[in-house]
Amino acid sequence: MSGLLAKAMRDQRRGMIGWGVGVAAVVLMYAAFYPSIKESAADLQAYMENLPDAIRSIVAGEDYTSPVGYLESEFFNTMGALIVLIFTIGAGARSIAGEEESGTLDLLLSTPVRRRQVLATKATAIVGAAVALAVIAAVSITLFGPVFDLSVPLADIVAACVMLALLGLSFGGIAFAVGAATGRRAIADAAAGGLAVVTFIVHAIGPTVQWLRPLRPLSPFRWYQDPGLLTGGLHLRNVLVLTGIAVGSYVVAHVAFERRDLAS
Amino acid sequence: MTPVIEASALTKLYGSARGVEELTFDVPQGEVFGFLGPNGAGKTTTIRTMLDFIRPTSGTIRLFGMDPRVDGVRVHARVGYLPGELALYQRLTGEEYLRTFASLRDGVEWSYVEDISERLLLDMTRRIKDLSHGNKQKVGLVQAFMHRPDLLVLDEPTQGLDPLVQQTFYSLLDEERGRGLTVFLSSHVMPEVERVCDRVAIVREGRLVAVEDIGRLKAHALRRLELHFDTPAPADSFAGLPSVREIHTHGDALSLSVEGPVDAVIKQAARFTVVNIETKEPSLEDLFLTYFGDDGSAPESDAPGNEGQGAMP
Numbered sequence: 060m061s062g063l064l065a066k067a068m069r070d071q072r073r074g075m076i077g078w079g080v081g082v083a084a085v086v087l088m089y090a091a092f093y094p095s096i097k098e099s100a101a102d103l104q105a106y107m108e109n110l111p112d113a114i115r116s117i118v119a120g121e122d123y124t125s126p127v128g129y130l131e132s133e134f135f136n137t138m139g140a141l142i143v144l145i146f147t148i149g150a151g152a153r154s155i156a157g158e159e160e161s162g163t164l165d166l167l168l169s170t171p172v173r174r175r176q177v178l179a180t181k182a183t184a185i186v187g188a189a190v191a192l193a194v195i196a197a198v199s200i201t202l203f204g205p206v207f208d209l210s211v212p213l214a215d216i217v218a219a220c221v222m223l224a225l226l227g228l229s230f231g232g233i234a235f236a237v238g239a240a241t242g243r244r245a246i247a248d249a250a251a252g253g254l255a256v257v258t259f260i261v262h263a264i265g266p267t268v269q270w271l272r273p274l275r276p277l278s279p280f281r282w283y284q285d286p287g288l289l290t291g292g293l294h295l296r297n298v299l300v301l302t303g304i305a306v307g308s309y310v311v312a313h314v315a316f317e318r319r320d321l322a323s
Numbered sequence: 324m325t326p327v328i329e330a331s332a333l334t335k336l337y338g339s340a341r342g343v344e345e346l347t348f349d350v351p352q353g354e355v356f357g358f359l360g361p362n363g364a365g366k367t368t369t370i371r372t373m374l375d376f377i378r379p380t381s382g383t384i385r386l387f388g389m390d391p392r393v394d395g396v397r398v399h400a401r402v403g404y405l406p407g408e409l410a411l412y413q414r415l416t417g418e419e420y421l422r423t424f425a426s427l428r429d430g431v432e433w434s435y436v437e438d439i440s441e442r443l444l445l446d447m448t449r450r451i452k453d454l455s456h457g458n459k460q461k462v463g464l465v466q467a468f469m470h471r472p473d474l475l476v477l478d479e480p481t482q483g484l485d486p487l488v489q490q491t492f493y494s495l496l497d498e499e500r501g502r503g504l505t506v507f508l509s510s511h512v513m514p515e516v517e518r519v520c521d522r523v524a525i526v527r528e529g530r531l532v533a534v535e536d537i538g539r540l541k542a543h544a545l546r547r548l549e550l551h552f553d554t555p556a557p558a559d560s561f562a563g564l565p566s567v568r569e570i571h572t573h574g575d576a577l578s579l580s581v582e583g584p585v586d587a588v589i590k591q592a593a594r595f596t597v598v599n600i601e602t603k604e605p606s607l608e609d610l611f612l613t614y615f616g617d618d619g620s621a622p623e624s625d626a627p628g629n630e631g632q633g634a635m636p
Contacts, residue, residue, distance in 0.1 A: 061426065062422075062423050062425075062426025062427050063426075063427060065423075065426075066412075066423050161410055162406075162408060162409075162410025163410045163411065163412055165374075165376060165404075165406050165410065166404065166406065166409075166410070166411070166424075166463075166466065167427075168374070168375075168376065169374050169399060169402065169404040169406075170399055170424060170427040170428055171395075171396045171397070171399040171400040171427065171428060171429070172396070172399075172427055173395065173396060320376070320377035320378060321371075321376040321377065323367060323371060323376070323377075323408075
């Protein structure tokens with residue numbers, strides 16, 4: 060069992076390190092831009108106000124030029140979320156479906172391990188990797204932010220990074236479940252990735268599109284972002300919803316994977 | 324004593340595609356059981372139900388008296404498996420791969436792993452993606468033998484093994500048989516089965532055609548001989564031999580299908596000047612001819628190679 064977990068962690072390590080470097084680089088880059096953004100705050104604010112509502116609600120929050128607003132708009136709601144989602148969805152789809160498609164799952168399951176143990180260790184490794192990415196994000200913001208006058212209280216950074224990990228794990232969980240149920244990596248990638256894009260758009264332009272508004276609670280991004288990632292600490296209900304999606308996906312993966320025939 | 328493998332009306336259907344239907348056979352402990360059939364006959368499907376990768380549509384398969392679906396862990400602990408299409412973790416070295424698998428099993432002696440790796444001339448330090456097909460196959464073999472299983476399940480085991488490695492593989496098999504190892508070996512080539520098996524099941528299109536002792540199988544197997552003489556071929560001298568099934572003449576050459584031992588044919592041939600003898604390994608096709616000829620389930624006129632059978636005794 061420990062060998063299984065070690066192998067699963069090892070599988071995630073490479074990708075995690077790569078995307079972790081990406082996260083740190085993105086944080087550094089956006090932090091470095093911050094001083095010039097702040098300088099032209101008044102101009103930018105005027106520009107933003109002239110944008111159509113729908114565009115503005117995607118690219119920027121209410122208070123774009125404050126440290127909180129800037130970090131939320133440029134990192135947590137866009138690039139940071141994108142990187143974490145690419146990583147977790149890819150890892151989730153690869154876990155079972157990737158290994159099944161490449162054929163290595165056969166020999167693994169010919170040993171005295173249960174299917175559910177394989178699922179559990181692979182899921183654990185993904186959780187570990189997602190947490191590691193979130194930690195890298197938190198550390199990067201804490202280290203690079205103050206250098207460029209981009210200071211946010213540590214507790215808020217931690218809270219936002221917890222939500223970032225949970226967002227990744229909800230969509231990563233969906234990819235994991237679809238992969239475990241179908242054994243098809245492309246389907247798992249497409250299902251989770253497509254869902255992420257659609258629900259992101261529903262949430263982002265929802266406020267300005269009348270008929271989309273009732274759908275917003277269905278978007279995980281609603282439970283990730285609202286009422287603010289870097290303000291007011293962790294919102295219990297948001298934590299529960301995203302955790303629920305991740306755990307629910309795992310249960311689906313378990314039930315489906317135990318029952319079905321493996322592809323040869 | 325409970326058979327090591329016990330299939331009872333085992334059926335696996337894939338939608339409209341054929342899997343296997345109503346397979347019933349037992350493999351007692353200590354036997355090397357061949358599962359012989361052309362590609363697509365259901366060999367791999369049968370093996371995958373043994374390992375609980377797929378579940379039977381109906382019927383049962385039991386290993387060591389246990390249902391692999393229920394007691395998968397206990398069954399797998401006693402089984403070594405070499406898949407037909409071997410897929411290994413490409414990024415690991417042979418050693419990393421084998422250590423990972425050793426850690427998933429109880430009671431693997433690493434010294435034994437090293438021992439058989441050396442005998443197979445496997446370089447464990449190289450990454451699997453850099454290994455040749457034959458060397459990957461060696462990693463697969465070591466993995467299958469490492470825990471000294473009670474049952475080895477081998478799907479087309481010697482595909483891609485060079486002859487030297489095949490010999491090592493066969494001697495490993497013999498050693499482990501000394502301990503009471505049971506082997507289930509699927510193959511689509513007769514010589515592989517002939518070399519190691521005690522008993523052979525012949526499968527075709529998802530159904531069991533026959534289960535035979537290897538001795539009986541050999542006794543009935545059709546062998547093809549081609550005799551070249553220095554004079555026009557004396558066909559008549561061979562037509563009367565009871566073991567000869569077919570004769571074709573082309574000039575100085577004589578093609579013969581012989582059932583069972585070729586002894587009488589050789590002795591008859593010795594009366595003439597024989598320039599050359601060519602033999603062909605009995606093919607599966609020939610084997611099926613024997614069986615379908617016997618039980619009449621396929622009309623003889625449909626069987627290929629039966630023209631010119633007027634010379635049959």
